[in-house]
Amino acid sequence: MRASHADRERAVDVLKAGFAEGRLPQQEYEQRIGRAYQAQTHAELQLLVADLPQGPVPQSQFAPRPAVPPAFMPMPMQPMPAPTNGSATGALVCGILTPVTWGLSSIPAVILGHKARAEIRRTGERGDGQAVAGLILGWLGISGWLLFFVLMVLVGVTNL
Structure with missing residues (x-):
């Protein structure tokens, strides 16, 4: 043949x-x-x-x-990774912007971080590290403002 x-x-x-x-x-x-x-x-x-x-x-x-x-044989298809949670990314961005915004983005960073962690536990998305980083930076910004106000009150009380 x-x-x-x-x-x-x-x-x-x-x-x-x-x-x-x-x-x-x-x-x-x-x-x-x-x-x-x-x-x-x-x-x-x-x-x-x-x-x-x-x-x-x-x-x-x-x-x-x-x-x-x-x-x-062709390479086996790799499963698509889970998407990254958008709230986690938002928390990280707000946390990073905290020094630039003089702490105004600290509260959104904390709120978005907690919201993202709850969503990640529920849906299995990625981004838990981003959410934690946003939380830490947000709480650092809030504690910085609290420290500033306490110092201002102490300065005001001692000058009286």
């Missing part, structure tokens, strides 16, 4: 795998590749790959298809 271009390509793939696994020396590999591209029949292709683990098999509608070697 005459070989198709696809049959020749399958034989070349088997030869490439054999060479990559160290089953064929360079010179013999190159000779077999050349002969594979010139082969006219399945028998010629079978002779080229008969001593290798996988060879081309004539494809008919009744013959079972050979298993594809693992080296030629």
Whole structure:
């Protein structure tokens, strides 16, 4: 039976795998590749790959298809990671902006951080680290303002 271009390509793939696994020396590999591209029949292709683990098999509608070697299988699909919680990102941004806004974004950072942590526990989204960082920065901003007011009151009381 005459070989198709696809049959020749399958034989070349088997030869490439054999060479990559160290089953064929360079010179013999190159000779077999050349002969594979010139082969006219399945028998010629079978002779080229008969001593290798996988060879081309004539494809008919009744013959079972050979298993594809693992080296030629597509990579398995990786599952998509869970999305990052938007409130967690907002908490982190508000926390980072606390010094720039003179502490005005501290309260939104704390509120968004607590809201984000509750949503993350409920939905399994990512971003817990962002929410915690926003909470810490928010509470630092609030405590900074409280310290400032306490100092102002103490200065005011001592000046009386």
